[in-house]
Amino acid sequence: MKTLLSGNEAIARGAYEYGCVFATAYPGTPSTEILENIAKYKEIKSQWAPNEKVAMEVAIGAAMAGARSLCAMKHVGVNVAADPLMSFAFMEVKGGFVLVSADDPGMHSSQNEQDNRNYAKFAKIPVLDPSDSDEAKRFVGEAFKISETFHTPVMLRTTTRTSHGKGLVELGEPIERKVSGFEKNFEKLVVLPMNARKLRVCAEERLRKLETFAENTNLNFEEPGEGRIGFITSGIAHVHLKEVLPNAPILKIGMPYPLPLNKIRDFVSRFDRVIVVEELDPFVEEQILAAGMKVEGKNLIPGIWELNPEIIRETLGKEGIIPAKERKQTTKADAIPRPPVFCPGCPHLGIFHALKKAKAKIITGDIGCYTLAAIPPFNAMDTCVCMGASIGNAIGIEKATGSGKGIAAVIGDSTFTHSGLTGLVDAIMNNSHITIVISDNSITAMTGGQPDPRTGWDIHHEENTPMDFEIVARAMGVDHVYPVDPTDMAPTFEVVKRELEADHLSVIISQAPCVLYPKKVKRDKFFTFLDNCTACTMCSRINCQAITRSSELTEKGRNKWQINVDLCTGCGLCIQMCKFDAIRPISRKGE
Amino acid sequence: MANTNIILVGVGGQGILLASEVMSEVFRRANFDVKKSEVHGMAQRGGVVSSHVRFGEKVYSPMIEEGDADIMLSFELMEALRWEHYLKPNAFLATSNVRMVPPICNSGKVVYPEDTAESLKKIRPEAHVLDIENALKEVGNSKVTNVIMLGVLSTILEIPEKNWLEVMKEAVPPKLVDVNIKAFAMGRKLMGN
Structure with missing residues (x-):
């Protein structure tokens, strides 16, 4: 079947x-x-x-x-x-x-x-x-x-x-x-x-x-075809080429290393011209060239970005191998951008709001959903290199500039256990004074909610021992370890501000569950009571995608703000921002 | 017979992947070759999502070339505008009238225009701008745009309605089967069936 x-x-x-x-x-x-x-x-x-x-x-x-x-x-x-x-x-x-x-x-x-x-x-x-x-x-x-x-x-x-x-x-x-x-x-x-x-x-x-x-091996095989131009393909490039030229003679390479150079030599000798079609590097092509055969490839097809039939069609069209594709004159209308954003109620929202409000000077970042904080409207992450790099980068900036004050390293729980722990060891052994924020949603969220060492259960949903970051950090030798709840804005801000200014190493554990994984968070929601809204924009500053301008205007002609109840997950950040009693809770049943 | 190329577009969280899964399985059971492609990862919710589905006698690449799609189902109004250049001239385009205003508009520097539907109609006069906003209210569930769109699609392909319903029922949670049957019928109704 x-x-x-x-x-x-x-x-x-x-x-x-x-x-x-x-x-x-x-x-x-x-x-x-x-x-x-x-x-x-x-x-x-x-x-x-x-x-x-x-x-x-x-x-x-x-x-x-x-x-x-x-x-x-x-x-x-x-x-x-x-x-x-x-x-x-x-x-x-x-x-x-x-x-x-x-x-x-x-x-x-x-x-x-x-x-x-x-x-x-x-x-x-x-x-x-x-x-x-x-x-x-x-x-x-x-x-x-x-x-x-x-x-x-x-x-x-x-x-x-x-x-x-x-x-x-x-x-x-x-x-x-x-x-x-x-x-x-x-x-x-x-x-x-x-x-x-x-x-x-x-x-x-x-x-x-x-x-x-x-x-x-039959991993490498020839598909006979018509014409004096032969093609050598590897991986996905094969089906893209077939899409454009279904009847071309192709030597399909299923094992690009080590290559069947004799088989290739025989193939190459039978054509006027041979083009290697592969995605990314000229990996197959260079080995063939090094063996003294004449083939083409990356002189025609770009070695960067994802390959697709479009690129192959355009390339072969330019070379006169197939009729050039008639390009539709697109009147391509200007669609407004829709950059990826945090989910409504995401616990990262609260901690980044606190870091911004506390005027962190430099925020080194890491790999995860929270890397989105680097782009507008947050602009609250200054570096991102690889898994776990936030801590090391922050230490290096501190050592070079002479002060760790105002420098925060933000890292998620899965990334911290992946390769942040050794960064923390470096901070301890070198008397660093940076502030490490573990934005802990207790799951590997960006890849779709896989359990990590912090989660408390494994791939088969069997219980294991969740790593307690507070105990771990203390046992490693950090004196200043502070768990906070990022949905509780005032105390979170207080801790973040104090620790950024302090002359010591601190670890802030910002802990609240991901709104999607392991299951969708179901809390009471919030709605905007538009009568009271003064369009002060405070609620919009948390950058929640459920909060948008409404068409209703204040007396001064400014748009009042509204909450999309379908999107709201009830984190309650906006109600903490509103000074005018314009945001009120609503039970899940809509009462 | 040439292959049929379908592109589904919308915003993360709208259930686009489920819709493309269901239709791919419908095509497989109708003995077509099928390939499907989309990109996972980055933002879980709120970003741009597109999914390519291709079916026919023999499909090689899973990717649709620009200007080569026969059908577009757009789950959000702006997204239809963003992706319409993927369509052939005179292709079938159905889009939801729902406007999901991205947070980037909150600064006021970027504005989601009121006349997006008109802009789309200027480029694609044959576009079906469907009143999904009201349809969702009528069905009584705000999350069924995907199955409404499957209903829409079922009206333009020669595959029996029961084949669609059969796969859809297997794909949604048991307690949501009834509301999705309603949603599917709603999609057909929106197209005058």
């Missing part, structure tokens, strides 16, 4: 069908749904990790125990996990090991753009690059087989449209799940230099074998 699956659902299905025993991940767009869907298969042991490095290490452990194991992460997650990856790449893999890297070309929801196929070449491990959901599923099986045959980790690399795009997938029956058990093997599992030097040589020999495998 064929069923409609996203690439991520298909990878989960692949894990199920091809004997995966253990899977772990840290959430990150566009990879998150892989583990969420794996968790639906009770036959696979699955768990979230606090970060990608730990995920990789735990999955390596499972593979060492002779189990097929998989870990999934977004492209930048592999940066975090690069340390174990680079060592494990030279070790002897027992149970099949698949690293899924979900890249995000175009940065729909990422801080940078990187082509993680490069990691495979860097680590000298094979990488598979599926072009749709059906391949995404099947390639999981191929990856496990390659991993066990050649004793190597294998990367399965997707990009946003393969991860999130849906397509038809042929389902199969699951094979048996096996765990052969851990066997001590000093030479292969302990990378002391004396062993690592030998493993280094083994890795080269392995690569030669993989090169031979590449020539014969």
Whole structure:
């Protein structure tokens, strides 16, 4: 039976069908749904990790125990996990090991753009690059087989449209799940230099074998077609090209490293011109050029942003390969911008309002929903580098400028446990005087509400011990630790202002639940009593998307403000701003 | 037969993904090849959302090219204007008349124009600007724009009404089935069915 699956659902299905025993991940767009869907298969042991490095290490452990194991992460997650990856790449893999890297070309929801196929070449491990959901599923099986045959980790690399795009997938029956058990093997599992030097040589020999495998595997195949121009494709670029040129001759590369150079040489020799179509870096193209063949690629197709049929059509049109597309003269009307915003009642609203009101001089930021505070109307975040960077950045600014006063580092709970803890250690060991604000909504919200170490339950909704940040910070050596409720504005402001001005390190834990996850917050709501509204604009300053101008005017002709009761989640910030009794509570039943 | 390209647009939280899921499954059960694509992440609520659904004999890319969509369902008025350039000339465009004023307008520097529907009609005279605002009141649930839109879509595709209802019923929570049946009928009614 064929069923409609996203690439991520298909990878989960692949894990199920091809004997995966253990899977772990840290959430990150566009990879998150892989583990969420794996968790639906009770036959696979699955768990979230606090970060990608730990995920990789735990999955390596499972593979060492002779189990097929998989870990999934977004492209930048592999940066975090690069340390174990680079060592494990030279070790002897027992149970099949698949690293899924979900890249995000175009940065729909990422801080940078990187082509993680490069990691495979860097680590000298094979990488598979599926072009749709059906391949995404099947390639999981191929990856496990390659991993066990050649004793190597294998990367399965997707990009946003393969991860999130849906397509038809042929389902199969699951094979048996096996765990052969851990066997001590000093030479292969302990990378002391004396062993690592030998493993280094083994890795080269392995690569030669993989090169031979590449020539014969049906992961790389030719689709015959018409014309004197041949194409070489990798990943999602394949289906985009097929969309534009359904009958072109194509050598489709399912394994972009190591490449089947003989197969490519034969293909290239049969055409007047060969164009490599791939998303992001000239990864396949450069390897072919380095082997002394003449191909084109990034001279025609941009190496940045997400690729799509439109770009390919335009490129081939310019080259005269297909008729140029008639561009519709768009009278493209000016739509007003709609930048992403905080949810109504989001607990981040209250803490950022306090930080702004307390006139924080510099706010270093981090990765999460709260990064939205960097853009208008808040403009309340001055830096954002990577997971956990807020604390280190703040310390560096303090050390360079000589004062930590007025410097706040804002970090979410999931990001704090991901890689903020070591930043806090740095602050303590170097006598920093910054103010660290943990905006704690007790969930990984931006990726859709996955439990983190603060949440109190795991991926299977089984209870665990929620990390108590107050105890953790105190135990680490912070004297000034203050929990606040960001929906209670006056005391929150008082603490924030006092600590920003203080000459010591402090940790403020701003704790209130996310309004969406784990379940939608249901509180009494608020409505505007327009008779009393003076259009003073105070309520609008919390920047809640439920509060907008109404068409009703004051005597002076100013628009009164109104609350959209459908959007309101009843956080009560606006009522604390209003001095004129124009905002009143309304029960959920509307009384 | 050429593929049919449908683009759904609106604001995060309006249930666009559910609508695109339901229609994709309807097309699959009608034995079409189907691909669908959208982008997840960043803001959970309140940002711009678009979803591409393509069906036909053989679909390669999950993405619709600009100027190549046959059908647009817009869940919010401004969003129709933002995305209309994705449509072919004379394509089918149905949009909600609901105006979701973004907070960026609160400063007063950006204004959500009163005549957005007219601006849209100037570019797309054939656009159906549907009174979803009242339809939602009549159905008695403010969150069913997505299923109303499925009702609208069902009137222009040759797939039996019962196929739509069957998939929709499986996709919504059991206690919301009745209100969504009403919403679906409302969508059909808005198109004169």
